[in-house]
Every structure is written in C-alpha cells, then in structure tokens.
Amino acid sequence: MSAADRIARALFGFYMAAFFVYLFAPLAIMGIATFNTSRFPTVTPWQGTTLKWFQELSTDTGMWQSLWTSVVVAFCVVVVALPIGTAAALVLTSLHSRARSFLYAVMVSPLLTPGVVIGIATLVLWRQLGIGGGVMLIVIAQASFIICYVMLMVTARLQRFDPTQEEAALGLGASKFMVFRRVLLPFLKPALIAAGFLAVLQSIENYNTTLFVRGFDTPLTVYIATKVRTGLTPAVNALALIMIVITIAGAVAYEFARRRQAARLGAG
Amino acid sequence: MAELYRRFGGGLGTLFLALVGAWLAGMVLAPNVMMIDYALRPNLPPSQIGGPSDVYSLDNILYLANEGVHRAIFFKTVWASALVALVTFLVCYPLAFWLAQHATPNQAAVVLLGLTIPFWINEVLRTLAWYILLAFRGPLNAFLLSLGIIDEPVRWYGDGGVLAGMAYAYILFMLFPIYNSIESLDKSQIEAARDLGASTWRIHWRVVIPHAKAGIATGCVFTFMLAAGSYVAPALLGAPGSRWFTEIIYNWFFEGGDWNRGAAYALVLLVLCLAVVLVTLRLARVSLTEVAK
Numbered sequence: 001m002s003a004a005d006r007i008a009r010a011l012f013g014f015y016m017a018a019f020f021v022y023l024f025a026p027l028a029i030m031g032i033a034t035f036n037t038s039r040f041p042t043v044t045p046w047q048g049t050t051l052k053w054f055q056e057l058s059t060d061t062g063m064w065q066s067l068w069t070s071v072v073v074a075f076c077v078v079v080v081a082l083p084i085g086t087a088a089a090l091v092l093t094s095l096h097s098r099a100r101s102f103l104y105a106v107m108v109s110p111l112l113t114p115g116v117v118i119g120i121a122t123l124v125l126w127r128q129l130g131i132g133g134g135v136m137l138i139v140i141a142q143a144s145f146i147i148c149y150v151m152l153m154v155t156a157r158l159q160r161f162d163p164t165q166e167e168a169a170l171g172l173g174a175s176k177f178m179v180f181r182r183v184l185l186p187f188l189k190p191a192l193i194a195a196g197f198l199a200v201l202q203s204i205e206n207y208n209t210t211l212f213v214r215g216f217d218t219p220l221t222v223y224i225a226t227k228v229r230t231g232l233t234p235a236v237n238a239l240a241l242i243m244i245v246i247t248i249a250g251a252v253a254y255e256f257a258r259r260r261q262a263a264r265l266g267a268g
Numbered sequence: 269m270a271e272l273y274r275r276f277g278g279g280l281g282t283l284f285l286a287l288v289g290a291w292l293a294g295m296v297l298a299p300n301v302m303m304i305d306y307a308l309r310p311n312l313p314p315s316q317i318g319g320p321s322d323v324y325s326l327d328n329i330l331y332l333a334n335e336g337v338h339r340a341i342f343f344k345t346v347w348a349s350a351l352v353a354l355v356t357f358l359v360c361y362p363l364a365f366w367l368a369q370h371a372t373p374n375q376a377a378v379v380l381l382g383l384t385i386p387f388w389i390n391e392v393l394r395t396l397a398w399y400i401l402l403a404f405r406g407p408l409n410a411f412l413l414s415l416g417i418i419d420e421p422v423r424w425y426g427d428g429g430v431l432a433g434m435a436y437a438y439i440l441f442m443l444f445p446i447y448n449s450i451e452s453l454d455k456s457q458i459e460a461a462r463d464l465g466a467s468t469w470r471i472h473w474r475v476v477i478p479h480a481k482a483g484i485a486t487g488c489v490f491t492f493m494l495a496a497g498s499y500v501a502p503a504l505l506g507a508p509g510s511r512w513f514t515e516i517i518y519n520w521f522f523e524g525g526d527w528n529r530g531a532a533y534a535l536v537l538l539v540l541c542l543a544v545v546l547v548t549l550r551l552a553r554v555s556l557t558e559v560a561k
Contacts, residue, residue, distance in 0.1 A: 012362065012366070015362055019359070019363055020382070023386055023439075024385075024386070026397035026398055026400075026401050026436070027385075029397065029400060030393070030396065030397040030400055033400060042400060042405065044405065044406065044407050044410035083287060084287045084288065087285075087287040087288050088287075088288050088291065091272060091284055091285065091288050094269070094272040094275065095271075101555075106296075109296065110296055112489070112490075112493060112542070112545050113538060114493055114496060114497020114514075114537055114538065114541055115494075115497050116497050116514050116537070117497065117534050117538045118299075120303060120521070120530065121300050121534075122295075122299045123521075124527065124531055125298055125299040125302040125303075128302060140295060143295065144291070144295035144296055144299075147291055166275070175277075176275070176276055176280065177276075177277065177279065177280060180276055180280055201388065204390060205389075205390030205391055205392075207391055207392050207499065207500050208500065211499060212518075221390055221391070224392050224396065225504065228399065228504055236396065237400075240396065243389050243390075243393065244389055247385055247388040247389060248385060250388070251381050251384070251385055254381065255377065255378065255381055
C-alpha cells in the first residue's frame, strides 16, 4: 500500500468517525442531560446525578394529554391513509403510459409541497366551510401527504404481483370481490403493515403542518416545542431518552431478525 | 379506467375511484385553490366580504415585494436553504459512495440502520438536541473552551445554529437517493477509469457524479424544499436577527391576524419550491417518476 493510499484511508476513517459523532453526539448529550440535577437540560456543569426528572415526566399531565392527542391523530391518519393510498396505487397501476405519468406526478405533488403550505391550505379551505383547527383538521392535513407514502409503498409491492393468480381464482369461480379480498389483499399485507407503521411515525413526528391546523388541540410535538419557550426542564429529555432507547432496541431487534433470516436462507 | 373496472368489477372500481377523487380533489386541489383565492383577496372585516371592495388583486403579493424586511428574509431563506442542500450533499457524498461501492452487505446494513436511528425520533426532539448542544453555557462551548479553541463562549443560536440543525434534520433525504443511485453503478466502470489513469477526483467528477445525477438532484430538491418550509429549526435555533420566511407566514396567521397576506406569502413559498423542483429536475434531466422512490 502506498503512502498516498494510507493517507486517504486515514482521512476517510476520520471522516466516518466525525460523521457518526455528528449523528449521535447531540442525541447522547440530550439523553445524558436527563440525569443532571440542573433545571435547564445540559451536561455542563454537572450539578449532581438524579432520577427526579423521570418522576417529573410521569406527573406531567400536559405531556400525557398531548401524547394521547398524537396517538388519536396517528390512529385516524392510518384509518384514512391506508384505504386511500391502496386505492390510489390500484388506480395508478391500471392506467397506461401518459395518463399514468400525469396522475403519478399529481399524486406525489404533496411530497414536494412544503409542510407549512399544506397546513395553511387545509386551514383556509375548512374555515370557509365553518370548521376551525383541531384534531379533525390535523388528521386531514397530515393524511393528504401521508397517503403518498402509502401509495408509493403499495405500488412498489404491486409490481411484483403475478396476475395469473387472479386469473386462476376467477377461473375457479371466485367473484371479483373475493379475488380482491382473498388474493390481492393478502399479497399486499406486508406492504400495508409497513405503510401503516410509517404513517404512524410520520404522523407523530409531524410539526410543520400540524402547527397551522391544530386549533386549540396540542399534539406532542407542539407541546414539546412550546415547552422550549415556556420553561424547558429535563423532563422533556427523559421522554426523549425513553424514545431513543425504544428506537435502538427496535433497531437491534430488527438487525438480529434480519441476520437470522439471511442465515436461514443461506443454509436452505 | 376500463381496466380497473374489468379487474375489480363495478362496486370496488367505483369505490377506488371515489377514494382517489376525494383525496386529490378534496385534500390536495381544493385547499390549494382556496389558498390562491385567499391570497388574491384583500383582508376585510366580515361586513365587507362580498362587497364592492372584495375584488381580486395582486396587492398581497406586491406587499411582499415592497416590504424591505420581508423581502430580505425571503431571499435569505432561499439562499440559506440552498446552502443547507449544498452542505448536506458535501457531508453525505463520501459516505454514500463508500456504502454503495465498498461496504460489505453486513456493514452497509448496520450503517444504514444506525443512520435511521436519529430519524425515528421526531424532528422536534432532533432539533431540541441541537438546542441543548448549542446553548450559550452548553456542552459545545464548554468543549471548545477546554480545548482552548475559543477564548469566550460563542452565541451559536442564529444563522449558524439553524443551518446546523437543518443539515442534521434532513441528512437522510440526501443520503438515501444518492446511495441508491451510486449503488447501480457498475464497479468495472470505476476500475476502467482508474486503469486508464484517471485520478480519484476525475473518477468522481467524470464517472460517479454523472451516473448519480438523478439521485443527487432528488436529494437536493427534497432538502431544499424541507429547509425552505421548515418552522421548527428556525423557531428553536434561530435568533431575533435570523428569522425564517415560514416564521413571517406564521405571524400573519396567528399574530398579525391577516390570513390573506399569510396565504399570499405561503403561495409565494409554494411557487418558489415548485420552480426549484422543476428547474433542478429539468437541468439534471430527471423525470418526476424517478424522484419519489
């Protein structure tokens, strides 16, 4: 190996290390600050180790209320987005060339629209109809772009569908509805589960759209952002830490499952 | 359409069309049309709505053009969002290249999974992490002071903080499209270029980047749009002197009480983003079908 190669390798190693520090240091500091006695969440100076912020989190009724609001919204978004997204994918795949590219462009346009604009447009339309901000508008505004993700995921799965399965079922006397329910839907199930999962995450994490249509309801992201203005305490960090731990546990479990499956496929 | 009905029958076919129609007409088209309607009307007391002064005009948009402070904030938001896209690209490109061309499948899986961890946690908490890190008496200043790199604490909140927070928040939207597009590049092309004596820079400039153009354009478009439309990063990490265009829009709605002007500003933001998307994709010769993958 030449000297130049060695320098390049060292530089790349340094870059990788810096990248992961950049990615994880902010989260680590946010997590560690949970255990600091200091009223403002920080790690410098360390004023003493405590678990009291977890206790404060458990008694923060506003936080639990807002979490509940977010869960209700996420549930409704899934109920709205899964059927519409699936229908959109089916309509799209039944079209050809020109009409298809046009409809596709229309369908992905909400993804290319800034979140605040989606919130504002939804707000002004429904005010005209006499309905103000609140859980219902949050659901409608969030669903309008989360449907795109569902549509994309279902479309991707549909491309691997073998239409002879449908023909066989029809040939054996099944009605068109039965074919849809017993052949196509089961085939789409993995994509629907993944899309539902993504929809929940997208809904709970959304802030930019939600902010404009929330009315007097306060979902979790809005509550946390307001806390920053009105008196942030490490109780918020305790919540963040819990979410980080759950995420990492989920990621590790996923990786183990993936490797086990890969090993099984390799052996078989 | 005919194929839809042939495949699913009248009942299901109609249901699917109705659902899609409700979405595209009721949740996408109608809200945007109403926003344009708001943007073009004056802000009037309820008694005068529908009266002689309730006419369409470009006044609300011209107001933005003539109001120096808002105009300056608008242009700053545009170039700062472009800067976010550029910084994010520079940070991501080497990693995307390594992941796509050099990493073993297991390495790639672990790194990609690690990358997604910060993104399962919501955007507000990600930004909050930076808020804590960049505080005046916070860890970053303490760290730099202890190394002697700075003599006194730096006020990071402001343009620098917003830039850092945004680049952090949207990094995956850049990384994944670039990674996907570099992955489809055949290794032998890089080897051929090397055997013919091309330097590393030249290989990237003439072989890898042209091949990954679609992915790069997609990543830039998404990052730009997300940055320009972001509210949380400027609200938390900004300073009074570093206001973002979305904050002005928010103020028209919830503090200034002039929804018409707010809608006009939002319309300008939307048109800007669509223009950037279409021009970038045209320049990179990418079709919209390749974008959302």
